Amino acid sequence: MSSVISISNQKGGVGKTTTTCSLAAGLKKRGFRVLMIDLDPQGNLGFSVGVDTDICATIYDVLKGDVKTQFAIQKSDTADLIVSSILLSGIELEFTNTGREYLLKEALKPVMDLYDYILIDTPPALGILTINAFTASDTIIVPVLSDIFSLQGIGKLYETVERVKKYCNPNLDIAGILLTKFNPRTHLCKEIRGTAAMIAEDLNIRLFDTYIRSSVAASEAQSVQQNILDYSPRNNIAKDYQSFTDEFLKKEA
Numbered sequence: 001m002s003s004v005i006s007i008s009n010q011k012g013g014v015g016k017t018t019t020t021c022s023l024a025a026g027l028k029k030r031g032f033r034v035l036m037i038d039l040d041p042q043g044n045l046g047f048s049v050g051v052d053t054d055i056c057a058t059i060y061d062v063l064k065g066d067v068k069t070q071f072a073i074q075k076s077d078t079a080d081l082i083v084s085s086i087l088l089s090g091i092e093l094e095f096t097n098t099g100r101e102y103l104l105k106e107a108l109k110p111v112m113d114l115y116d117y118i119l120i121d122t123p124p125a126l127g128i129l130t131i132n133a134f135t136a137s138d139t140i141i142v143p144v145l146s147d148i149f150s151l152q153g154i155g156k157l158y159e160t161v162e163r164v165k166k167y168c169n170p171n172l173d174i175a176g177i178l179l180t181k182f183n184p185r186t187h188l189c190k191e192i193r194g195t196a197a198m199i200a201e202d203l204n205i206r207l208f209d210t211y212i213r214s215s216v217a218a219s220e221a222q223s224v225q226q227n228i229l230d231y232s233p234r235n236n237i238a239k240d241y242q243s244f245t246d247e248f249l250k251k252e253a
């Protein structure tokens with residue numbers, strides 16, 4: 001039975017896709033069977049791992065019920081993947097029927113025994129797609145940019161999680177906050193880490209000990225369609241995501 005993890009933050013550019021891809025790679029390298037779902041209509045995850053994103057079945061087709069989940073899965077060197085579609089952006093208006101929060105949960109049922117981990121890359125919004133991801137998930141990882149505006153967004157995300165817990169998925173929890181694009185040498189980043197720890201304690205959420213340092217290698221890896229662990233295993237980001245994978249697994253145990 002899979003453990004389902006949403007990588008989520010309503011803010012854009014905080015490292016959701018990078019974290020999804022890197023954690024998937026880390027888990028696969030440790031021998032786990034991993035599926036990634038790209039629920040972000042921008043569809044960057046498919047490109048980042050070099051799979052077909054043009055003439056293939058997408059998570060939109062699956063949610064609509066036009067394609068069986070198993071037939072939308074593509075293989076990549078990083079992990080298996082169901083790609084996104086720009087058509088997902090219209091889903092708020094298109095899917096208005098009762099129970100629309102459960103579409104993804106239902107869609108994942110047939111593949112739950114095929115994977116140890118299913119990672120969902122969510123869009124930068126707290127709409128119906130993210131609600132679907134939370135309803136289908138056991139836990140949420142919240143990547144947060146190391147700046148004060150990003151920290152302010154955590155409360156809003158927390159409220160949405162509480163709502164989903166109340167109405168759709170009582171077992172949902174937040175695995176923790178992961179600081180990204182961190183520069184340990186700056187005074188500001190140290191302060192941000194202190195503030196993040198206070199916010200986390202207030203909300204009774206964990207702040208992961210591991211932070212992800214900032215490096216241009218993240219964008220370079222994406223542009224050559226490789227995960228960071230394969231692209232530059234000795235780079236700080238690769239080391240950080242390896243440590244993060246270990247910390248995450250230790251928390252799961």
Ligand SMILES: Nc1ncnc2c1ncn2[C@@H]1O[C@H](COP(=O)(O)OP(=O)(O)OP(=O)(O)O)[C@@H](O)[C@H]1O
Nearest residue numbers: 012013014015016017018124181213214215218219
């Ligand atoms: N640790 C890092 N250091 C430097 N750049 C990074 C790091 N992590 C991600 N980036 C870069 O920041 C940009 C945004 O990252 P990413 O796409 O992972 O964020 P996102 O939260 O998924 O964005 P969106 O909300 O738009 O989908 C990308 O260009 C990526 O290469």
